[in-house]
Amino acid sequence: MKIKNIRNLTIRNFTTNQHELVPTVHARTLASISNSKFVVFIWFVVNKFLILFMISVLLSCGGRSAANLVVAGSTSVQPYVELLAEEFELLYPGSGIDIQGGGSSAGITAAESGAADIGMSSRWLKRVEEHLWSVEIAKDGLAVIVNPSNPVTNLTLDQVRKIYAAEITDWRQLGGRQARIHLIAREEGSGTRSAFEEMVMASGSGQVQHRITARAIIQNSNGAVRQLVAGDPNSIGFISLGLVDHTVKAIKLDGVEASRENVMDGSYTLFRPFLFVSKEIPPTGLAIKFIEFILSPRGKELMTQEGLIP
Numbered sequence: 001m002k003i004k005n006i007r008n009l010t011i012r013n014f015t016t017n018q019h020e021l022v023p024t025v026h027a028r029t030l031a032s033i034s035n036s037k038f039v040v041f042i043w044f045v046v047n048k049f050l051i052l053f054m055i056s057v058l059l060s061c062g063g064r065s066a067a068n069l070v071v072a073g074s075t076s077v078q079p080y081v082e083l084l085a086e087e088f089e090l091l092y093p094g095s096g097i098d099i100q101g102g103g104s105s106a107g108i109t110a111a112e113s114g115a116a117d118i119g120m121s122s123r124w125l126k127r128v129e130e131h132l133w134s135v136e137i138a139k140d141g142l143a144v145i146v147n148p149s150n151p152v153t154n155l156t157l158d159q160v161r162k163i164y165a166a167e168i169t170d171w172r173q174l175g176g177r178q179a180r181i182h183l184i185a186r187e188e189g190s191g192t193r194s195a196f197e198e199m200v201m202a203s204g205s206g207q208v209q210h211r212i213t214a215r216a217i218i219q220n221s222n223g224a225v226r227q228l229v230a231g232d233p234n235s236i237g238f239i240s241l242g243l244v245d246h247t248v249k250a251i252k253l254d255g256v257e258a259s260r261e262n263v264m265d266g267s268y269t270l271f272r273p274f275l276f277v278s279k280e281i282p283p284t285g286l287a288i289k290f291i292e293f294i295l296s297p298r299g300k301e302l303m304t305q306e307g308l309i310p
Helices: 026-060 080-089 104-113 155-164 192-203 221-233 262-263 285-293 297-305
Strands: 069-071 097-102 118-121 132-146 181-187 217-219 237-238 269-276
Touching: 026 132, 026 221, 026 237, 080 097, 080 217, 080 285, 080 297, 097 104, 104 192, 118 192, 132 192, 132 221, 132 285, 132 297, 155 181, 155 192, 181 192, 181 221, 192 237, 192 269, 217 221, 217 262, 237 269, 262 285, 269 285, 285 297
Parallel strands: 069 097, 069 118, 181 217, 181 237
Antiparallel strands: 118 269, 132 237, 132 269
């Protein structure tokens, strides 16, 4: 089986501290600063379109010749689908499934354009995407993680929101040791980030009212977030519950442990869907055969063993 990983490109946020500007700054200098911010904004927008374009090109050029089925998108869903594909190919030798990352938005775009047969998403479809065919293959909890050496074990949802809005900046404010909080977050377009923004930053209104601070260190996969938190005693991040291991510690939210059982009974409220998306309504051929396998008792058994909720 041929498996590829497409890494999203990320750019650093550049900000200008206006308090460092002396009163004698010339107007031309201020205009230059404004122009610089505009250039950075344009650069960010252009890069987002280039990323999606590159993913589509790579999918259409790099996978079709060798694979009978191309599946692309969410890096949260990807490791589970890789496992399921290995089992599927034992049952159907030579099926040739090519699984690629890129993020939920990129996967949905690839499915819509036909560059991928199936798009993987770890967020609900947006209104403009609802014309596509979709099926929920599982649910997954969203865990807020810290380093195992961090003495903090419980946070309220409001505290997590204020941490990521940079309103709380030191662990001492949360009953921990005196140390600046190092924020780790996912990139724009990630289903994990979208779910976090909707469930945590929205303040219960359904709309994102607080923005994740530009101070956050951006990573392009759950694995990368987990690795940084595992190596930094003062960091905090959020990842798929199914990917939590001994290298990090999942924080209780409002006294409720982040566990599969608590997601199932509704007491732990941070969870999101894992979706398969297709332009074809409904999918046919190898695509529908793979989907039917995932939704079969054997597929559900594999997902349950990996911590998902089929």
